[in-house]
Amino acid sequence: MPKKTTILRFLAALALFAAVDAWVYFTLRGTLRSQEARDSESRLTLLARSAPADPENLDTWLASVPESLPGGAAVYLIPTEDPEAYETRSSDEEAARLWDSVSGGADAAKGLESAYYFENYASPQRVEYGGQRVRLFYAPVLDESESELLGIAVFLAPEAGNRTLERLFALFAVGTLVLYAALSGISRFARDPTVGYAVVILAGIAGVFIAYPLAEALRLSFLKEGRFSLEIWKDVLSGAHLQALWGSVRLGIWTASVSTVIGFVFAFAIHRTGIGGKKFLSTIAQLPVISPPFSLTLSVILLAGNNGLITRQLLGLQNFSIYGLSGLVIVQTVGMFPIAYLTLAGVLQAMDSTLEEAALDLNAGRWRAFRTVTLPLAVPGILSAWLLVFTNSLADFANPLLLAGNYRVLSVEAYIQVTGRNDLGGGAALSLLLLLPTLTAFFLQRNWVAKRSFVTVTGKPNAKLVEIASPRVRFALGAGVWTCVALILGLYGTIVAGCFVKNWGIDYSFTLSNIGEALTRGRDAIRSTVTLAAAATPVAGLLAMAAALVFVRKTFAGKRVLEALMMTPFAVPGTLLGIAYILAFNKAPLILVGTSAIIVINYVIRELPVGIESGVASLRQIDPSIEEAAKDLGADEGTVFRTIVLPLVRPAFITSMSYTFVRSMTAVSAVIFLISARWYHMTVLIYNFSENLRFGLASVLATVLIVIVLGAFALMRLLVRDTGALEKTITR
Amino acid sequence: MAKQPVAVTLDDVTRVYKNVKGRPDVVAVRQASFEVAPGELVTLLGPSGCGKTTTLRMIAGFDLPSSGLIRIGGEDVTNLPPNKRDTATVFQSYGLFPHMTVAENVAYGLRVRNVPKAEQEERVRRALSLTGLSDYAERSPGRLSGGQQQRVALSRSLVVEPGVLLLDEPLSNLDALLREQMRVEIRRIQKSLGITAVYVTHDRTEAMSLSDRVIVMKDGRIRQIGSPSTIYEDPDSVFVAGFVGKVAFFPVAVEGLEGPGCACVLHGKTVRAGKRAPGVAAGKPGILMARPESLRLGAPGQGVADGTVRQNVYLGSSVETFVTTEYGELLVQVDDPAGKRIPAEGEAVSISFNEARVRVLPPETE
Structure with a gap:
């Protein structure tokens, strides 16, 4: 059990961080909002200036207001002989009715008074217009010499504010707080923080790259134009x-x-x-x-x-x-x-x-x-x-x-x-x-x-x-x-x-020209396919072994959920995962579509379950006292993983890496949604050639791919002389 | 090789395993308190499931106490991970690194401590020669015999000069002869290094022959702590008496306390016992215990219990005579049998005991 003082110190640090975090967030939001308010004010002032001096043209101007002020409207008041009465024109019926309902209030009087002093007035009042909350903005309309009041423009302006940006700030603020709480909590309370960090990292990966896209796919299948x-x-x-x-x-x-x-x-x-x-x-x-x-x-x-x-x-x-x-x-x-x-x-x-x-x-x-x-x-x-x-x-x-x-x-x-x-x-x-x-x-x-x-x-x-x-x-x-x-x-x-x-x-008739053409046209695709697969390989291998170690040897809350989540891509068709990825990652907060990262991440996530399974199987064969002995002799979790676990699960490690490489080289169902002009995939190129009846070119690329894949497997067999493990892994 | 030996203290240590599926929690260790003095070898002895290995794992840091404190050399280590504790464990299954040679295995602890290369080699060499493994340094542990693997594990733990050496049933995978040799070996090395050691075993002979003191455990509870001779000759409970050696029990009624012993009634006859355990009170039932060597055979009717000889087992230095009595089958040990008359099998005899050597215990409550 952690000591009371440790808990108190942790809570104090957390409170301090939360305070700073909140301060930063509200300051940012405040700046953002006042900036926006200033922007919209100057926009509305300009709009008021564009009002025609001749009342004849007023209706045209009023009708054009929604164009420059989307979702908004205006009411134009022309002073009469009677200082208490106005001639009222408005963009539409609803605006007129709205004005009728507020014009008697104290706030409206304040707005009109400001206008008489040639000053703008941004009312704190919010009203409902067109199913949306709008604010009222009173702007005087002056003649050319700026000495006489021609009229008063009352704008019904939709609540300005970049909601997306604000939400992003909020997400970021909460995210840093959660991250801080998790990491500092682990480093203060966990006996060996490495495991805690590993769990947090795994949970983060599973949450962001498995649960989030799939949930997003499910959610969006219930949306039509933003509504359920x-x-x-x-x-x-x-x-x-x-x-x-x-x-x-x-x-x-x-x-x-x-x-x-x-x-x-x-x-x-x-x-x-x-x-x-x-x-x-x-x-x-x-x-x-x-x-x-x-x-x-x-x-x-x-x-x-x-x-x-x-x-x-x-x-x-x-x-x-x-x-x-x-x-x-x-x-x-x-x-x-x-x-x-x-x-x-x-x-x-x-x-x-x-x-x-x-x-x-x-x-x-x-x-x-x-x-x-x-x-x-x-x-x-x-x-x-x-x-x-x-x-x-x-x-x-x-x-x-x-x-x-x-x-x-x-x-x-x-x-x-x-x-x-x-x-x-x-x-x-x-x-x-x-x-x-x-x-x-x-x-x-x-x-x-x-x-x-x-x-x-x-x-x-x-x-x-x-x-x-x-x-x-x-x-x-x-x-x-x-x-x-x-x-x-x-x-x-x-x-x-x-x-x-x-x-x-x-x-x-016999020709060698296909080879030259296919290799020229496919050069970039071959290079990017190999690069991306090679990038995914060690990441997937190490991650799989670390996850396997955590799953086999450690106990922590939510382990089964995490395990199930990480094994999910095993059962999910690549098509779904690919679509889920474009749905989830073509918008804030994580815009990844079009980058090489999204392809590599997709490879890693899809092949992780196989690696984890073979890692788990091979760890179960290893006496836990071997790892305990290493720890006992002074090695921390990281050192144990590096010097004991990894060498002992080497066959599973290499098999899962080569499996990832081969499957990434031959991927198509998910990756076809994620490729971009810059990051192309050979298999898609083969498909394109076949569709265009360029079978010669397609054959060359397919042959190249087969050679690379066979080469990878030959290399692996050389590295692991254990074909049994290999066959088991391939069967899935 | 060893530095200043340190003490290990357990203060009210309890370990509860939460049972998730609505079943009651399992208390593996209940309020264990003891101290191992610097340089002392203490054995945790008990049947399987008594909590002795859990206790050792908590000292090593593989398991955390649910409550209580553990100190090593005066420092509170209760929540420290194993790699930050000054302990080294010899595992029952050795836990040798199969992908390293013997020398690499032994050097591992020095390597993770960043000991300079030259010093590493020197210390590994010394550790291997201490356990007689100098010729096997470059072998793979998989190609060694069980006894040799055991020595590798021991060297690997000793080379880091731990404050405390922990041994978890280290000899249970060896055959009888090798076990006896290694027992002597471990004790010799421990003494020559003056290292503090905690040794877990369920083998009473091992515990008796190795230890400075023995801690007998049962069902997560410490039943008695004492030197091997105390535990054997003066146990405080029926369980300890039965677990550490062969013994005959006689149910008695305690009549009165007399000096260190007491007078009691056995089957209508008043007998005197030279010793009594705490908790024995006048007017209460008690259990009289006698070791086989303090029992004597005589003509029928002379002793405290009559019976017939069922079997004689000749062991050279002694004869073990099994006598069927109303108290069950009792074992009488006749030392130096040459020249003594041993009753034949089937013969009626009576058993009497050396009053100075027998001890009365309180009846077992659990």
Whole structure:
């Protein structure tokens, strides 16, 4: 327990800071307001001078007042013989009525009196005009010699004041106070302030870059022209967009089902049969996970598109179209079955083969043993794989963008709403709609299926595997698997081939000119893509490890909330995060749109959950007394992190860094909203080239991207010789 | 190697673990007060869950007392983090840094204290030679045996010359023989350095053979503090008597206090006990305790309890005879058995005791 004097001293310091803070704020606001008052006064004086001397022209002048004084009006009083009476003219009816109601008051008398002395009078009175609070300003109108009073202009001026600026000041004042309270509180009360600072920093990051944009997206989907309205959601939930939601779900179901079947065949063939070339097959089966977006689509278009090599040149089909659901299912399956494969491979590997042996021993046939033992044991794994692929398919943006044709999916719909119709709120609403099935699948997978696993890790490696497949079945499996592998290699081969073809679909002659042109036009994009990914990499890695350490080893209030918040980007489709970022960061207090920072931050935030997960997993393996020993020997938290934790979680650290790098290099769904002319992304350039049918250029860039990504992974494997950790991380 | 040894004082230290889900709070340590004198080795002894490790962790700074004060060398360290305390801990699981060599492990504490390189090397060399590890300096700790790892942990703690050395069941992961060796070793090093040490164990032999004083704990409460001989021969409670050694208990009625002992009635017979614990009062029930070595065997009817011999265990220097009596199975130790008649198994005997050596305790209240 902290001592009383410490608490008192802290409170005193806090009070002092608050007083200074408040003084600065009110002084600033006061200056701002008096400056504005002076400005508006001189503006109104000038306006009064512009009043015509000839009463004939008064009505025109009065009508023009709202133009120079938005939301305001004027009443013009012409003195008559009777010093108590005036002839009254006004901009409109409401102003006239308003004047009638105030003209008898003492304040009005004061205003008129000032005018007789040729002086302005700014009344402290506030009245309601046009649904707005306005102030009254009396200005004398003089003749040219400035000796005679022609009339008195009474302006109904809307409350001047830069509300946004004032609010910003207030936000800033409160922000500094909170920050001061948090930091000085930690340094006074915490035994080791480093942890406190780390928690505050993490909470700040999670609050500003995760909670705030998502909340902003949600809020703005309920606003229409600044007011609360359900209009956007009415529009979103109308037939047209629901059709897109159904499109997304239908695509997800197809892709997930086909991918799970293929993934299971691969996993079974590789891990449960004596098929040849296992290592090669396994490597190829994982390749599509890290392949850049658009590359497989590009390849499919080259082969089977409107001018595709196979469909047009070889088969001569005229009315065939790959665009639509079937094409999407093919591309997504090739890209996502590795997720199913890796999940199921883990399950089948961990399964004790003696169980199958026992079934065979009890005179079950091979098929029966498979059906009654292997398959039921694998069911949780199969469901898990299905849900994972389903989530990925729904969040997928790149493939449908190029290949959807007339088929509608939500992620693309949201993109079009934002870029095509410039309707950010609608885009936010659409991507929030996408969150519904995605989150459902995500939580089902995490909380239900993952806990229902029958697979027990016995700890003794299965030395010998029982061959449950008959030679004929093995041959069939082998044929299927090798066909798939050939298809994958063919797709990648097509991209490489595309680099060297003059004009795909029309002129297949060999050329090197694509390479030169693509590298020239894409040079800036390549440079900025690599720069931004490289900038995000160490930040994400260090942050993830620090967060993992705090989550595993420390207890503090609100830890679970913070943990859940930091894991959120895992389940949120990139489209939503991208839209949320432009909504949140294109206005005060944080204007980041158009900068490189917003892209780097987005990368870091999106890849943080994976890093945290692998950091947490690896920290749980480490005896806490190792860190305690270091602390005991005199190391503070920072030193412990640097000299003990980081070296011990090195594999997780490197894996999460390379993962961040690769995913940032191949990002598209969120980053497409955040790029600017100065900070472009290669994937978007690939998309642009493909859209403009410059397939050669697109192929070159896709190849460059693949080479960079493979290089990053090779480097990582060299650094961590622990492929197990790598595979686990990739599966997500 | 050691500097001036310091004292450790605990003043009314309590540690309560708040239980969130509506269950009652757990009091791990209740109002613990004791002082470890400079250069003294004190053992916290008790069954698992008695709060001894929590007490040690609070001294080290890994855990914070809910109330109370902890002083090291007169300075209030109650709220100081571990890295600001003059303590060094040897952990049960050693906590060696797997990514460093033995020498780097030992040098770690010096490194974070920015000790000059040359001095670091010299001190590491001395620490390793003190524990007989000079030949293993460049090895990775993962490739050492359990006993060697234990020595690395010890060297690593000693090299920083802590004011207080804390040992958390350091020998529990070693086999019996090695444990005995290390026990002697630790005591030798502690004495030669004159370092203040607090040692946590649940092994009574370890506690007896190592310590200057033993603190016996149960359910978060300190039950008795005393030298090993006091704890063994003159325990103040049934729990302490039973926990620190083999013992026979006889329920008695206390008749009257006599000098340091008392007279009491056991099964209608008045017997005299040479010693009594605080809390024993005339006219109240009591428990008479006798260690196996203060019990004697005789012909049936002669002693305080009759029974039959169930089993004899020959140990060379003594024979342990288990006798079934109405007070349960009692163990009688017959020293120097050569030339003595040992009753055969199944034979009827009676048990009597050395009145000067037995002690009457108040009945256990909890």
